[in-house]
């Protein structure tokens with residue numbers, strides 16, 4: 001995948017899937033701004049790795065649920081990179097709880113970061129991408145956004161919402177050569193899934209036709225494809241990357 | 248006609264590819280000049296750059312005719 005000369009912003013890139021996406025885009029030739037919420041040290045490590053690949057990179061702290069912080073981040077990123085072709089909305093959190101026990105604050109927190117955050121960053125980058133008449137927006141949804149999942153009403157609502165938002169953004173911006181797609185990961189080994197015991201993981205693997213949990217790089221390679229010129233006729237789609245766990 | 252009008256007109260002619268004489272103060276962007284909603288957003292962005300101003304979202308929504316844009320810009324300069 002060739003992304004030479006492309007400029008990218010990846011939200012939630014200090015750890016897990018976002019970190020691997022940022023590194024993969026850089027390996028393909030892109031300059032990458034690394035967004036994070038609190039883990040400055042980890043974000044800086046990702047920046048250093050990208051710089052070792054000979055690409056420009058800086059870290060920007062911003063809460064994607066805060067419109068002012070998002071606008072400031074996007075402005076800084078565009079100034080630093082000298083443009084912006086690729087936005088990956090990856091930042092996400094979980095606050096799992098059965099609906100009967102779920103607090104309103106838990107619902108709001110997850111919807112604010114996981115869904116409103118995607119809207120805010122998308123809104124903030126469209127002006128630049130419209131001017132360039134070129135852009136790629138990739139939103140990270142989830143397998144459960146399509147299948148539902150007990151104990152994750154807030155998270156599932158946000159991840160399903162991302163799929164509808166992706167289709168609408170794709171329709172609004174298609175005439176300006178901006179494609180918008182979602183990637184829906186299955187079970188990927190990161191901090192988010194590290195609480196699971198080995199037994200649970202083995203059981204999970206048995207439910208997955210390809211027989212293993214996914215790795216961040218499985219998602220990162222798909223995002224790199226959707227960021228590249230090879231995917232120029234794909235928009236408004238949700239690509240499921242889950243080993244066949246949900247079809 | 249004001250200098251602002253001339254500058255606005257040049258941008259509209261270039262961006263929408265319409266003839267000079269169609270761009271009057273009364274002309275509406277959508278019906279008379281054939282712009283879609285996104286074209287109007289882009290025009291506003293270009294006008295912001297040209298005149299070094301910021302149109303708020305609420306104000307941009309009220310711009311229907313070329314005259315609306317010209318008067319808005321004149322009120323801010």
Ligand SMILES: NC(=O)c1ccc[n+]([C@@H]2O[C@H](COP(=O)([O-])OP(=O)(O)OC[C@H]3O[C@@H](n4cnc5c(N)ncnc54)[C@H](OP(=O)(O)O)[C@@H]3O)[C@@H](O)[C@H]2O)c1
Pocket residue numbers: 011012013014015016017018035036037038039040042062063064065089090091092093113140141142143184185186187188189190191192193
């Ligand atoms: N892991 C899976 O199995 C799986 C499956 C399906 C979908 N997903 C989705 O994939 C994405 C990444 O998941 P992950 O497993 O890599 O998560 P993770 O390891 O928990 O990392 C989350 C990342 O998001 C950042 N973040 C959290 N809240 C933020 C906020 N308000 N503003 C900006 N950044 C914020 C974190 O920054 P700090 O380090 O600074 O806290 C971190 O970089 C999420 O959208 C998740 O829902 C994951």
